[in-house]
Amino acid sequence: MYNQQVNLPILKNNGIRLYIKREDQIHPFVSGNKFRKLKYNLAMAKTKGYDCLLTFGGAFSNHIAATAYAGYEQGFKTIGLIRGEELCGKDDNPTMNFAKSHGMELAFVDRVQYRDKDSESFLKELEEKFGKFYVIPEGGTNGHAVRGCEEILQDQDADFHYICVAVGTGGTISGLINSLQDDQQVLGFPALRGDFLKSEIRKFATNNRWKLIDKYHFGGYAKINRQLVEFINAFKCDTGIPLDPVYTGKMIYGIMDLVENGYFKGPCKILAIHTGGLQGIEGMNQVLKRKKLPLLT
Template identity: 50%
Template sequence: MSSIFLSPPIQKINSQIADSIGIELYVLRLDLMHPLVNGNKWFKLKYNLLSAKEENCSTILTFGGAYSNHIFATAAAGNLFGFRTIGVIRGEETLPLNPTLSFAVEQGMELLYCDRTTYRKRHTIQLQEDLKQRFGEVFIIPEGGCNLDGVRGCTEIMPNIEPFDHICLACGTATTLAGMALSLNSKQKIIGFPVLKGGEFLAAEIDSLINNYLTSGLPASVDVPAPWQLICDYHFGGYAKVNQELINFCQKFTQEHGITLDYVYTGKMFYGVMNLLKQGFFQPGKILLLHTGGLQGNLGYNIPI
C-alpha cells in the first residue's frame, strides 16, 4: 500500500535570522509524497485503511468541513485502493460545489450534508449507529483521522531521520503530534502550533491519545514520549482565518525558498517559527519544520498563489 508513495525529502532553508543565532533550519516535505494523498493525511489514513481491509469492510465513512484536507485525501485514497467512500460534510450543500468537494465527488465519494448541531454528535454511538443503519456496514474514520490507527501512522513520519533538537508542526486535532511524541527520543522537543483559536485544549487531547496508545498494545518505539509543548499565539483569529500579514508572509516565503505554504496549517506554523526566531526563543541547534501538505485548501481563498 505504501509503495506508491515517495520518501519525503528534507530541504534546508537559508535564513539570515536563523544563521545569525546558530540555528540550522530544515523542512520535511511531506507535501511531495504523492500528488493527491500527501502530508500527514496519508500517515493518519494508512492504518485505518488497513484495519478496514482486515475487517473485510469495503466502505469508508468519515467527517469533515467543506474544505477539509481529510475529506480530499480520504476520497483520493479510497479511489486509489478500491474503497467506496462517504463523506459527512458539516453544513448545508452549496452549489456549485467548491473545488474540494468537486474533487471528492470526482473520486467517487458520496456526500451527506449534516447540520452543525447534528455534526457535533459525530463521536456518539447513536449517530454512528444511525449512519450504519442508512449506509450498511461502514468503517468509520473520525474527523481528521484522529484515532489510534491515525496515531500509529504518525509514529512512522520520521524513521531513520537524523536527530533534530526541535520539530515544529501545525496542529488541528494533534494526532500527528501525539504520534511523533511516541517515536522521538527525550533529547528532542516537539512544538505544536494550534491553528484554531483557544488551542490550549489540545494538550488534554494529546495526553489522552498518548496514554491510550501506550496501553493499547500497538507498537511504539519508546516507552516515554518525547517532550512537547503547544504555542497557541499564531492562529490568526481562528481555524481557516487569515489576514494580509499571513498572506504576505506565505507569498514572500514561496518567492524566497520555492516552497508553497497553505494558509490554514503550515503557513501559520512557519510564520510562528520565524517570529520566535526573531524573539530569541530557540537555542542554537537544528530545527525541523513539517510541511504537512494541504495545499488544496488554498483554493478556498480568492488569493493568487
C-alpha cells in the same frame, strides 16, 4: 521524505539551521499527514472486511479530499459527512468537487447535529441510512493514525533539537512525540483556538517532551489575514516552498517570529514537518477574493 534546508538571513544571523520535511511530496493527492493517518486505517478496514469508509469534515477539508482519493485508489466506497447544510448543492467548492469526482458520496448535516457526530445514536442512524461502514474520525485521528505518524521521523532526523508541527486534531503531533529521541522536543502550533488539544494529545502521547505554542492561530481555524497571506507568498518566493494557509503557513510564521524574538538559542537545528494541505489553497483564494484581500500565489 527528504528534508529541505531553508536558507534565510534571519536564520543564519541567529545561529539557526531550519529544515522542512517535505511530507507534502509523499503522494500527489493524499499528501502529508493524511497519507500517514490513513495508511493503517485503510489496512484495518480491509482486514475487517469493510468495503465502505465514512468520515467527517468541513467544506475545504484536506482530510475529506485525501480520504476520497485514497478510497478511490484502494477500491473503497467513501462517504463524507460535511458540516453545514447550507453547503448542499454548492458547485463552486474545489475540495468537494474533487471528492465527488473520485467517488465520494457527500451528505450534509447542520452544525448542531454535527457536534454529535461521534455519538452511538448518530452513528446508528447513519448505518441505517448507508449500511455498514468503517468510521474514520474527523481529521483522521485515532490510534491507527498515530501509529502512521510515528513513521514520519527517520534515523536521519536524530540530530535535530526541535521538531515543529502544526496541530489540528492532535494525531500527528502525538505520533511525533512517541518517536522522539531522548534529547528532542516537539513544539506544536495549534491552528485553532481552545485548550482541549492538550487532553487529546495526552490520550496518545507516551512522554512529556512537547509543548503547544498557541499564539499563532490568527484568530482560529482557517482564519487568515493580509499579513499571513503576504508572509506565505514571500516565503514561497524566497525558498520555493509552498505553504498552506490553515496549518503550515501559520507554523512557519510562528517559527520565524520565535527566531526573531530569541526563543531558540543558537546554534540550534530545527525540523519543521510540512503536513501538506496545499489542495486547500484554491478554496481559500475564493474566500480571499470575496474579502478583497491578496491571493495566495
